Each structure stands twice: as C-alpha cells, then as structure tokens.
Amino acid sequence: MRDNPDRLAASIVAFCRFARSHGLPVGMHQTLAALEAANIIGISDRQRFSFALRSVLCSSQDEWEQFDQLFDAFWNSERNWSDSQRDRPSHNQVANKHSADSRLLISAESSDARSRDNEGKLVSGASSQQRLKRVDFSGASHTDLAALEHLSLRLLRQMSLRLFRRMKIEAQGDRVDLRRSIRRNISRGGDPFTLAFKGRRKQTKRLVIFLDISGSMNLYSLFLVRFAYALQKHFRRVDTFLFSTSVVEVSDLLRARKLSDALNALSQRAAEWSGGTKIGESLREFNRQRGRKILTRNTFFMILSDGWDTGAPEILAAELCHTRSRVQKLLWLNPLLGLKEYQPITRGMSAALPHVDVFAPAHNLESLLALERYL
Amino acid sequence: MMSLSHNPSLAKEMKDVDALVQEFGSLGYVTDPALATSIYLSMRLRKPLLVEGHAGLGKTEVAKVLAASLDTRLIRLQCYEGLDISSAVYEWNYQKQLLAIKLQEKSDQTVEEKEKHIFSKEFLLERPLLLSIMEEHAAPVLLIDEIDRADEAFEAFLLELLSDFQITVPELGTIKAKHVPHVILTSNRSRELSDALKRRCLYHWIDYPSFEKEMKIVRARLPEVEEKLAMQVVHLVQAVRRLELAKPPGIAETLDCAQAATALGTDQLDVETVEQTLGCLVKSMEDGATLKAAGIQNMLSQSN
Numbered sequence: 016m017r018d019n020p021d022r023l024a025a026s027i028v029a030f031c032r033f034a035r036s037h038g039l040p041v042g043m044h045q046t047l048a049a050l051e052a053a054n055i056i057g058i059s060d061r062q063r064f065s066f067a068l069r070s071v072l073c074s075s076q077d078e079w080e081q082f083d084q085l086f087d088a089f090w091n092s093e094r095n096w097s098d099s100q101r102d103r104p105s106h107n108q109v110a111n112k113h114s115a116d117s118r119l120l121i122s123a124e125s126s127d128a129r130s131r132d133n134e135g136k137l138v139s140g141a142s143s144q145q146r147l148k149r150v151d152f153s154g155a156s157h158t159d160l161a162a163l164e165h166l167s168l169r170l171l172r173q174m175s176l177r178l179f180r181r182m183k184i185e186a187q188g189d190r191v192d193l194r195r196s197i198r199r200n201i202s203r204g205g206d207p208f209t210l211a212f213k214g215r216r217k218q219t220k221r222l223v224i225f226l227d228i229s230g231s232m233n234l235y236s237l238f239l240v241r242f243a244y245a246l247q248k249h250f251r252r253v254d255t256f257l258f259s260t261s262v263v264e265v266s267d268l269l270r271a272r273k274l275s276d277a278l279n280a281l282s283q284r285a286a287e288w289s290g291g292t293k294i295g296e297s298l299r300e301f302n303r304q305r306g307r308k309i310l311t312r313n314t315f316f317m318i319l320s321d322g323w324d325t326g327a328p329e330i331l332a333a334e335l336c337h338t339r340s341r342v343q344k345l346l347w348l349n350p351l352l353g354l355k356e357y358q359p360i361t362r363g364m365s366a367a368l369p370h371v372d373v374f375a376p377a378h379n380l381e382s383l384l385a386l387e388r389y390l
Numbered sequence: 391m392m393s394l395s396h397n398p399s400l401a402k403e404m405k406d407v408d409a410l411v412q413e414f415g416s417l418g419y420v421t422d423p424a425l426a427t428s429i430y431l432s433m434r435l436r437k438p439l440l441v442e443g444h445a446g447l448g449k450t451e452v453a454k455v456l457a458a459s460l461d462t463r464l465i466r467l468q469c470y471e472g473l474d475i476s477s478a479v480y481e482w483n484y485q486k487q488l489l490a491i492k493l494q495e496k497s498d499q500t501v502e503e504k505e506k507h508i509f510s511k512e513f514l515l516e517r518p519l520l521l522s523i524m525e526e527h528a529a530p531v532l533l534i535d536e537i538d539r540a541d542e543a544f545e546a547f548l549l550e551l552l553s554d555f556q557i558t559v560p561e562l563g564t565i566k567a568k569h570v571p572h573v574i575l576t577s578n579r580s581r582e583l584s585d586a587l588k589r590r591c592l593y594h595w596i597d598y599p600s601f602e603k604e605m606k607i608v609r610a611r612l613p614e615v616e617e618k619l620a621m622q623v624v625h626l627v628q629a630v631r632r633l634e635l636a637k638p639p640g641i642a643e644t645l646d647c648a649q650a651a652t653a654l655g656t657d658q659l660d661v662e663t664v665e666q667t668l669g670c671l672v673k674s675m676e677d678g679a680t681l682k683a684a685g686i687q688n689m690l691s692q693s694n
Binding site: 040042044045048051052055056062063066067069070071073074075076078079080193194197304 | 407423424427428430431432434435437439440442482484485487488579585588589591592593594595676
C-alpha cells in the first residue's frame with residue numbers, strides 16, 4: 016500500500032464514507048484531517064493508525080466505543096460483515112429488535128422519524144392540530160399516535176423555549192456595571208451620576224419529576240415519559256424518577272441525546288412497569304435516599320400520578336408534607352382530572368391534596384402545555 | 391489557516407508518538423499509545439483536543455504534563471455556569487481608569503489623547519483566553535477545563551476563537567496570535583456539547599485504566615508504596631468499579647487509598663484497613679452501603 020499513496024488515500028476516504036454510513040459524524044473536514052493524520056502517523060503500525068483515525072473521526076463516547084469494530088470491519092474487508100451492516104438503515108430499527116418491551120416504547124418514536132419525511136400528510140393543518148391537542152392520551156387511536164407524538168415533541172420544545180426566554184427577560188440587575196456606567200456619565204465628566212446595573216442571570220430552576228408507572232397509569236405513562244424528556248432539555252437540572260411500588264432513578268437515561276436511545280434504555284432499567292402503586296412508600300424511599308441532596312429551595316417537585324394508592328394514606332400525607340417543606344412548589348398532575356365526572360376522593364388523593372400547591376390535569380397535550388403558567 | 395499551521399519557533403518539538411510517551415513518562419504521567427497518538431496529532435494538526443471521561447482519570451493532568459514537557463506556559467480557564475467575556479477574555483481596569491481621568495483633569499492634553507491613554511494596554515486586564523494568544527515566545531498550552539459547565543453562548547464565542555485565534559478589543563483593535571496555543575478541552579459530559587465545537591476538535595475518551603496501566607501509575611506516582619500493597623489496592627479498586635456505584639472511584643481515589651493504607655502502616659490490605667480508608671474510595675453514604683453489601687472480604691479474596 017505504501018507504494019501507492021493514491022490508493023491509500025482512496026481507501027481512507029472510502030473508510031470515512033463507511034464510518035459516515037454507520038452514524039459517525041464524518042464530514043469533509045474530518046476526512047481531510049484523517050488523510051493528514053495518516054500521513055503524520057504512518058500506516059506501518061496498524062494499531063497506531065487506528066488510534067489516529069479514531070481520535071479524528073469520533074466525537075463522543077458511543078462513537079469511540081463503536082469505532083474499533085468499524086475499523087476492523089473495514090480494513091479486514093470481511094465483505095460479509097460490512098455488507099450486512101451497511102444494509103441497516105438506522106439506529107432506531109436496530110433498537111427495535113431489542114425486546115418486545117422496548118418496541119412498545121419506541122414504536123411511536125420511529126414513526127415520528129417516518130413522519131418527518133411526509134410531514135405534510137400527517138400534520139395536515141391547524142384544525143387537526145387543534146383536535147390532536149385535545150385528544151385524551153388514553154383514547155388516542157393508533158393512527159393518531161404517530162401524529163400526536165410528532166406534535167407533542169414540537170409543542171413541548173416550543174414551550175420550553177418560551178420558558179427559557181421568559182427567564183432571561185426577567186433578569187434584573189443587582190451589581191453595578193462599571194463599563195456602562197462610565198459610558199452613561201461621559202457627559203458629566205466621568206463622575207458616576209447615574210449607575211448602570213449588571214444583571215445576574217436568574218438562577219434557573221431545578222425540576223424533579225416523580226412519575227407513576229403503575230398499571231392504572233398505563234395509558235398515560237408512555238406519553239408522560241416523553242413529556243419528562245422534553246422538559247429535561249430546558250431546565251438547568253431535571254431529575255426524573257419512576258415509581259410503582261419502589262423508586263428507580265432514570266435521570267441519566269433521559270439525558271441521552273436521542274429520545275429513542277433514552278426510551279430503549281428506560282425499558283431495560285425500570286423493572287416494574289404496570290405494577291401496583293405505593294406512592295407514600297415510594298416517596299419515603301426517595302426522601303430518605305435522594306431527597307436531602309436533590310430537594311432545594313429552587314426546586315419544583317412534580318408528581319405525575321392518578322392517585323390510586325394501595326399504601327397507607329397517612330404515610331403519603333406525611334411524606335408529601337416533608338417534601339413540600341423542602342421545595343419551592345409541589346405540583347401534582349393527575350390525568351384523571353380531565354374526566355368530567357372525576358372527583359379527587361380516592362383515599363390517597365384526598366390525603367394528598369392539602370399538601371399540594373398546584374393540582375392540575377395531565378391527560379392531553381393542551382393540559383401539559385398549560386403548565387407553563389406554573390413553571 | 392495554513393500559515394498558522396507551521397510554527398517554526400516552537401520551543402520544543404516532539405519527534406513522534408514514542409518520544410511523547412517517553413517524555414510524559416519521565417514527568418510521572420503514564421500514558422498509553424492511544425492517548426499519546428491523540429495528543430501528538432492535536433499538536434501536529436493544530437487542532438484542539440477534547441478529552442472526555444469520568445472524574446478523576448487525569449483529564450486535566452494531560453494539559454499540565456503537556457505544558458511541562460513542551461516547557462511552555464500553561465494557561466488555564468476553569469469554566470463555570472455564567473462565565474462571561476469579562477472573566478474569560480478581557481476587562482478594562484475601570485477603577486484605574488477613573489483614577490487616571492481624575493489625575494489628568496488638570497493636564498492640558500486633548501480629549502483624544504486622554505482617551506487613548508486610558509484605553510491603552512496599561513489598563514487592560516487580560517483574562518486567560520486573551521493571554522493565551524498574546525504569548526510572545528512560544529505557543530502556550532491553553533486548558534479549557536470542564537467546558538460543559540459553561541453555557542452555550544460562551545461555547546459559541548469559543549468556537550470563533552478556536553478557528554481564528556484572534557480577539558478583537560474594540561478600543562484597541564484586533565489582536566492576533568503570534569503562536570497558536572495548544573488547546574486542550576475537558577468535559578465531564580454533564581451536557582452535550584454543540585456539534586460545531588466537536589467537529590472542530592480531535593476527540594479522546596479516557597476510560598478506566600486496565601490493571602497493568604493502573605499498577606504502572608501507582609508505581610510511578612507513589613514509589614514509596616510497597617508493590618504487594620499497591621497490587622492489592624489496584625485489585626480492590628478494579629473490583630469496586632464493577633459494582634455500578636453512583637461515583638465509581640477514579641485513579642485519584644486509587645492513589646488516595648494506597649497512600650492512606652501506607653500512612654496507617656499496614657503492608658497488607660484487610661477488611662479493617664479498607665473500612666478505615668473507605669472514605670478514599672467511595673464518596674457517598676449509598677455507595678458505601680453498596681460496597682459493604684457486596685462484601686469487602688469477598689472482593690479482597692478475589693484479588694489474591
């Protein structure tokens with residue numbers, strides 16, 4: 016290969032394209048850098064060569080860990096392997112194969128990807144959007160699901176963007192900005208007459224989401240997980256916990272960049288989807304183990320649950336009281352509140368209500384978007 | 391860009407990757423060929439190197455040792471939430487300017503002269519980023535530590551700096567780097583960095599070290615620790631890392647633990663010693679409980 020630098024260059028370019036087709040973010044810049052790197056490091060030591068290309072072409076841990084396999088596949092030119100791999104169109108579909116569980120979670124997301132291609136057809140106009148906004152998650156038909164998913168991601172993103180802007184405008188100054196003060200007082204010979212203030216950007220809030228994944232919430236929890244994911248992006252910090260009879264923290268999983276990755280990982284961690292409900296006990300477990308660290312005066316604590324509790328209501332009341340004393344606001348979102356005939360008189364719910372700052376519905380997109388007011 | 395990439399007056403040049411491994415080794419930093427290749431390429435390609443990895447694995451150390459081995463200055467910018475231009479790039483020394491205006495009041499200089507005076511370099515407070523491009527003699531090492539803590543706006547500014555290596559101060563004009571600094575960025579992955587920034591950088595992921603590498607590090611950094619004890623500590627730490635703790639111990643913790651055990655005067659790691667030095671290994675109550683539940687004796691005996 017050394018005799019023929021053109022052929023080597025061509026192979027490296029081909030490898031870059033190969034890497035790109037497997038999801039590495041390789042552009043023109045990286046390809047050029049790869050050529051230059053090969054030139055500097057040389058190709059006599061195969062391992063060094065792979066290190067060099069890896070450091071040029073990767074830009075995250077996932078890619079880093081995937082790289083060796085790609086490298087071997089290409090340069091060993093085991094055509095079978097690479098061809099079969101090349102056929103795979105996207106991560107989503109691979110993820111789909113993992114388990115039945117994750118398929119359930121992911122189906123809506125991959126159809127979201129599909130819907131991006133023919134956006135016009137699925138989201139046909141304002142009127143259908145309006146209708147979808149009011150569709151109760153539990154009653155959404157299968158055809159609606161994809162569109163609803165698409166719409167929800169978009170709207171939730173908008174909402175969090177608005178939240179973000181509002182916080183910026185609110186910022187009021189509390190320190191003197193010398194630079195601007197001098198400028199403003201030039202006409203007075205530099206004597207500081209009127210002062211300009213420098214605003215410290217307001218401390219963004221923290222949010223703790225406590226999501227019920229018990230059987231009675233089945234119809235809603237899949238959507239509410241997505242809601243949690245969307246919120247995640249625009250708070251300084253969001254900690255998310257799933258509970259049924261015990262608590263699982265999933266904040267780290269939801270921080271994945273792609274929703275499909277997050278959901279996939281989620282289905283593997285939370286063991287108790289659709290189990291029973293022990294809100295009080297779960298909350299106590301949370302307060303004991305993580306509460307002290309996570310709950311602060313600028314935290315919003317958001318419980319997403321229907322309030323069907325099989326545990327003792329006294330425990331729930333006591334734990335809620337405790338939680339509330341540590342946070343700024345305690346919100347309870349109840350999907351059932353969307354039903355006209357619903358009264359919050361289940362034992363759990365009535366024990367909880369005195370300790371809740373905001374009690375709001377969470378059965379459709381519109382109700383989730385309305386939350387903006389409280390956050 | 392091309393004119394920047396050739397830098398004849400480099401104080402010291404690394405010949406190749408092996409030379410770099412050796413040079414780093416002589417400074418007490420054990421590096422593997424993979425990391426050395428990344429560092430070497432970043433110097434040769436003149437691209438910033440983004441180093442990611444868990445806490446306590448020596449990310450920051452890379453820049454420090456690089457500066458020492460090149461015999462140049464290390465300029466460090468610690469990022470934090472709310473980091474702004476005036477603490478990262480430059481600021482005028484307002485108090486001094488005000489004083490100067492007062493002092494000049496009686497002089498018969500024109501307004502222009504006065505203005506020129508108070509906006510001269512004498513009144514400029516250089517912050518790390520400006521400093522890094524003002525170096526006169528050799529390219530410094532610029533360490534931008536924990537870039538993930540700074541906000542997006544700052545990241546965008548940094549992007550501009552990293553492509554042009556020039557900074558414009560409105561009152562002074564544009565300052566262009568004489569020597570393009572070697573830039574090392576570190577991140578703890580607390581948030582995703584922008585694609586544009588990543589595209590501009592070479593990347594290196596530092597993983598937990600293998601047993602052999604960790605042994606080498608302990609031997610290099612703590613020559614006073616007995617080999618047998620060092621081996622036990624490293625075995626233990628490697629076992630602890632497999633436990634899925636909230637904060638798995640890094641190399642820093644290994645070194646602490648080995649040092650603590652030596653300080654206690656033991657040459658053999660037993661359950662009692664481990665319990666006494668538990669604070670070196672795990673940094674929260676929950677992790678401590680997990681570790682104890684897994685059985686310290688168990689893990690120690692595995693290692694023998």
